[in-house]
Amino acid sequence: MQLTFYGHACFGLEMGGKHILIDPFISPNPLAAAIDVDSIPADYILVSHGHQDHLADVERIAKRTGALIVSNYEVTSWFGAKELKGHPLNHGGKKSFDFGTVKYVNAIHTSSLPDGSNGGDPGGFVLWNDDSCFYFAGDTALTMDMKLLPMTCPKLDFAILPIGDNFTMGYEDAVIASDFIECNKIVGCHYDTFGYIKIDTSAAQKTFSAKGKELILPAIGETLNI
Numbered sequence: 077m078q079l080t081f082y083g084h085a086c087f088g089l090e091m092g093g094k095h096i097l098i099d100p101f102i103s104p105n106p107l108a109a110a111i112d113v114d115s116i117p118a119d120y121i122l123v124s125h126g127h128q129d130h131l132a133d134v135e136r137i138a139k140r141t142g143a144l145i146v147s148n149y150e151v152t153s154w155f156g157a158k159e160l161k162g163h164p165l166n167h168g169g170k171k172s173f174d175f176g177t178v179k180y181v182n183a184i185h186t187s188s189l190p191d192g193s194n195g196g197d198p199g200g201f202v203l204w205n206d207d208s209c210f211y212f213a214g215d216t217a218l219t220m221d222m223k224l225l226p227m228t229c230p231k232l233d234f235a236i237l238p239i240g241d242n243f244t245m246g247y248e249d250a251v252i253a254s255d256f257i258e259c260n261k262i263v264g265c266h267y268d269t270f271g272y273i274k275i276d277t278s279a280a281q282k283t284f285s286a287k288g289k290e291l292i293l294p295a296i297g298e299t300l301n302i
């Protein structure tokens with residue numbers, strides 16, 4: 077699978093011949109200034125929760141592409157009021173789309189929308205089809221609920237975890253999360269974007285490698301073959 081990092085917690089990938097975009101926050105991110113938001117393809121936009129740093133560019137990209145917004149009920153309803161189409165999920169629920177299955181799983185965090193509306197409870201996603209399966213944790217603390225993933229989802233090929241600390245788990249807890257989800261190939265995100273979440277990336281990678289795990293930190297704009 078080709079996975080492109082657009083900065084912060086935003087990723088684009090192709091699955092089952094469809095373009096999936098997750099948590100687009102690009103135009104307000106100075107570190108992602110080289111990314112052309114208006115050329116990113118999207119058939120589906122997945123939104124983990126209501127915070128601005130996960131949905132700032134959803135409206136702009138969905139209006140251009142006609143992408144279906146997949147998120148929790150509150151977030152899809154909020155975009156629905158802007159005439160954008162969505163598919164609502166809630167925790168523990170999964171839905172088969174034409175590219176594969178999406179399951180909305182628990183995250184421990186908050187989820188108010190930019191205008192103060194209730195963004196429901198935050199979540200993460202597990203996506204799978206016959207070719208691949210991965211977990212996008214969203215913004216979350218380390219949680220015992222992560223142990224449910226190996227029991228309820230296909231084996232993960234990789235997982236995207238926040239590592240920036242302060243607003244989410246830090247890399248030390250992300251190492252434990254990788255044990256809980258039984259996946260040793262981790263792509264890190266949600267770090268270095270703001271002062272609160274600046275981290276020592278080489279210490280993070282050493283912490284993973286000391287446990288025999290891989291922490292992949294793509295450059296913004298980089299596409300991984302994963």
Ligand code: NI
Nearest residue numbers: 125127185215
């Ligand atoms: Ni958040």
Ligand code: MN
Nearest residue numbers: 127129130215
């Ligand atoms: Mn965030």
